[in-house]
Amino acid sequence: MKKEKILILGAGGQIGVELTLALRNVFGTDNVIASDIREAHPILKDSGPYVMLNAMDANAIHEQIKKEGITQVYLLAALLSATGEKDPKKAWEINMQSLLQLLDLGVQEKLSKIYWPSSIAVFGPTTPRQETPQATVVEPRTVYGISKYAGELWCQYYHQRWGLDVRSLRYPGLISWKSAPGGGTTDYAVEIYHEALKHKKYTSFLSENTYLPMMYMDDAIRGTIELMEAPAEQMKTRMAYNISAMSFSPKEIAASIQKHIPDFAIDYAPDFRQQIADGWPQSINDAEARAHWHWQHKFDLDKMTAEMLSNLRGAVL
Numbered sequence: 001m002k003k004e005k006i007l008i009l010g011a012g013g014q015i016g017v018e019l020t021l022a023l024r025n026v027f028g029t030d031n032v033i034a035s036d037i038r039e040a041h042p043i044l045k046d047s048g049p050y051v052m053l054n055a056m057d058a059n060a061i062h063e064q065i066k067k068e069g070i071t072q073v074y075l076l077a078a079l080l081s082a083t084g085e086k087d088p089k090k091a092w093e094i095n096m097q098s099l100l101q102l103l104d105l106g107v108q109e110k111l112s113k114i115y116w117p118s119s120i121a122v123f124g125p126t127t128p129r130q131e132t133p134q135a136t137v138v139e140p141r142t143v144y145g146i147s148k149y150a151g152e153l154w155c156q157y158y159h160q161r162w163g164l165d166v167r168s169l170r171y172p173g174l175i176s177w178k179s180a181p182g183g184g185t186t187d188y189a190v191e192i193y194h195e196a197l198k199h200k201k202y203t204s205f206l207s208e209n210t211y212l213p214m215m216y217m218d219d220a221i222r223g224t225i226e227l228m229e230a231p232a233e234q235m236k237t238r239m240a241y242n243i244s245a246m247s248f249s250p251k252e253i254a255a256s257i258q259k260h261i262p263d264f265a266i267d268y269a270p271d272f273r274q275q276i277a278d279g280w281p282q283s284i285n286d287a288e289a290r291a292h293w294h295w296q297h298k299f300d301l302d303k304m305t306a307e308m309l310s311n312l313r314g315a316v317l
């Protein structure tokens, strides 16, 4: 087991639940303290150390870091794209303040590493939409995207100015069965599996040919840990890395589900999230991540559909 003591802020969210479990396998259960503003997620209950912590409460986080001898922090708490548009100022405050105060704590307490997720939302309508490169035109139009891009720049700044080892990935839409997403534009790609099993029909809030970059959670978790474990000299950018696995539309995911549930039906009622999706890339070029720290995805659409349906069938829906 590696000698690190890890604190996860926002462990009750879609990424946090699975990342907590995976990090405990690598570093040992007692060395990974999960925290969230709420009571523990049912999957995390009784699974290891848990503390209620608000990611905005710098003093409480500082105390926890000192008390537990924390060496690494993963900050996963954030308001996502769709929720952020409903209250832009709140999204900016939560997404930026939680990061900036953690970066300061990282310098002050000499943390060995910090992880902070970015997103494909950093890109905007003026970005090339196909095979979007690592470094390109970036003009995000959502407050979530603006906060993620500003956050990337702050991470880079703290690295260059104080040598803080902050690492980050630009996640595409993440699809998982253990924990639900909340407030994202890509959430339809999770809801559709639940509805296919429960009602054999789904109304998509994105139109049928809206292509977005997506990834199965297993790949995202493995990629995150591989990024964090890679030697520092392999980090050739201190902005977040593009990572990619697949790209599909609502029509294509429906067709993939129909291979297992032939009478599954989909219809379309695009809402305000359509405009957000229309400003994002359709596919991502992640050549740098593959070359620098050997990122590789394992799941394509059909493999993910088979896993999602069989795992959700086995879980209590």
Ligand code: AKB
Pocket: 080, 081, 082, 118, 119, 120, 121, 144, 171, 172, 173, 174, 183, 184, 185, 186, 187
């Ligand atoms: C969202 O849809 O807001 C997120 C993301 C792509 O970062 N899933």
